Amino acid sequence: MFAHISRAFIAALVIGMSILSLSAPAADASFISDLLGLGQPPPAAPVTPPVAAPLAADPPTGGAAGTMIMVFGSAWAGHYAPRQEQLMDRPGDLLRRRGWRVVSVDYEEGTAGLQSVLSVVGDELARKTGPGPLCIYGESSGAELALVAAAQQRSIDCVVGVATPTDLAYYESQGPSAPEAKVRDLATRISSIFGTTPEALAPWSPVVLAPAIHADVMLIHESDDTLIDPGYATRFQALRPTTKVVMLEPGDPTDPAAAFAHGTVSDSGRARYFSAVGSFADRELAAHDAERSAQRTGCPQVARTIDEIGRADMLSALRCLALKDGSLPDRSGAWRRSVVRAPGEVNPARVWTALRRSAGGRGALLAIARRRARIAVRPGDPTRVTLSARR
Numbered sequence: 001m002f003a004h005i006s007r008a009f010i011a012a013l014v015i016g017m018s019i020l021s022l023s024a025p026a027a028d029a030s031f032i033s034d035l036l037g038l039g040q041p042p043p044a045a046p047v048t049p050p051v052a053a054p055l056a057a058d059p060p061t062g063g064a065a066g067t068m069i070m071v072f073g074s075a076w077a078g079h080y081a082p083r084q085e086q087l088m089d090r091p092g093d094l095l096r097r098r099g100w101r102v103v104s105v106d107y108e109e110g111t112a113g114l115q116s117v118l119s120v121v122g123d124e125l126a127r128k129t130g131p132g133p134l135c136i137y138g139e140s141s142g143a144e145l146a147l148v149a150a151a152q153q154r155s156i157d158c159v160v161g162v163a164t165p166t167d168l169a170y171y172e173s174q175g176p177s178a179p180e181a182k183v184r185d186l187a188t189r190i191s192s193i194f195g196t197t198p199e200a201l202a203p204w205s206p207v208v209l210a211p212a213i214h215a216d217v218m219l220i221h222e223s224d225d226t227l228i229d230p231g232y233a234t235r236f237q238a239l240r241p242t243t244k245v246v247m248l249e250p251g252d253p254t255d256p257a258a259a260f261a262h263g264t265v266s267d268s269g270r271a272r273y274f275s276a277v278g279s280f281a282d283r284e285l286a287a288h289d290a291e292r293s294a295q296r297t298g299c300p301q302v303a304r305t306i307d308e309i310g311r312a313d314m315l316s317a318l319r320c321l322a323l324k325d326g327s328l329p330d331r332s333g334a335w336r337r338s339v340v341r342a343p344g345e346v347n348p349a350r351v352w353t354a355l356r357r358s359a360g361g362r363g364a365l366l367a368i369a370r371r372r373a374r375i376a377v378r379p380g381d382p383t384r385v386t387l388s389a390r391r
Contacts, residue, residue, distance in 0.1 A: 052081040052106035054120055055088055057096055065099035065285050066132035067124050071117055073140025075186060076193055078107040091277050098281050101129050110193045117149050125155060133157035133288040139261060151209035158216040158284045160277060163261040165228050166206040166236040168194055182227055210240040214305055216344030217243045218280045220273060224250035227262035242345050242383050246276045283343040287350055294349035297324045302349040306377060315375045317348035322369035328362050335363030337388045351385055
């Protein structure tokens with residue numbers, strides 16, 4: 001009954017207002033149209049803001065020793081200039097004081113964000129800011145984009161990733177059953193952006209791309225991250241053992257000052273974060289200098305990793321460097337064995353530079369020059385190279 005009355009009432013109301021609108025003055029007709037919502041423009045379509053221009057700052061004194069591109073996290077949404085600006089302070093200020101040029105980027109939403117990052121990489125390479133390394137620092141989704149960019153662009157020398165989702169397929173498979181709504185939401189977003197099949201996700205998953213990444217990598221994770229589990233860092237390290245992983249001690253979750261990425265850090269955890277980033281940046285500058293010195297000798301493949309060229313070519317490159325090294329002794333003496341621990345990826349240039357620092361190392365180089373040494377890489381730890389005398 002009430003439904004019948006309601007339908008009749010509405011019909012009468014519409015008919016009555018239609019009659020009024022035909023006979024009423026223009027002002028009254030406008031009022032009736034407003035009441036019914038007639039004649040109103042359709043709601044405006046959502047407007048995607050333009051990507052903000054990169055923010056850049058050079059070291060306070062002298063030329064840039066290296067360039068660090070910084071990419072904020074946003075669940076691949078991009079378009080967030082305030083976070084872009086925040087990275088200029090942390091870790092931008094730390095890096096600038098260590099001689100780095102820092103460039104903080106905004107980016108397009110979804111998969112198009114990768115091209116935004118690669119475009120800035122290309123611009124910085126074209127600038128030829130200095131002879132130093134070009135690296136990327138990324139947080140969360142920004143770190144994922146950084147690793148994918150490094151897999152595509154060989155000129156990226158290092159990557160620092162904070163709270164990095166390294167395995168999109170695994171996240172997508174585990175996320176829907178997670179107790180936390182934020183994890184389920186992120187899994188849904190990953191599916192909507194990158195797809196759901198292994199073939200669609202593979203080009204965007206750093207664990208799949210690990211063999212194509214030749215940059216030095218450091219992954220930093222707060223140990224209480226509930227959005228992206230710390231296991232994502234160790235999972236990537238298992239596939240690429242030269243990766244340095246730093247876990248940060250959690251802080252008080254009730255203290256807003258302890259907030260960090262997706263979790264918290266204690267005061268000592270925050271100090272460890274700054275120390276790790278600073279030390280990694282310093283090592284990259286030193287490693288890049290070593291490679292430039294080795295390349296000036298004219299020896300081939302000195303900056304290629306041992307995974308790329310193998311142990312035989314590694315030893316050949318070291319022999320070339322040793323033969324052109326005027327600082328070697330006349331005799332190797334009682335040299336029998338040297339162990340070199342390289343930071344990050346191992347290449348002939350880095351091993352040569354490390355050996356030159358000690359008398360025993362110079363004896364090893366002399367033995368290499370005379371074909372009296374052999375090389376071995378420790379299983380499970382490709383950053384450790386052992387040189388021993390041939391029997």
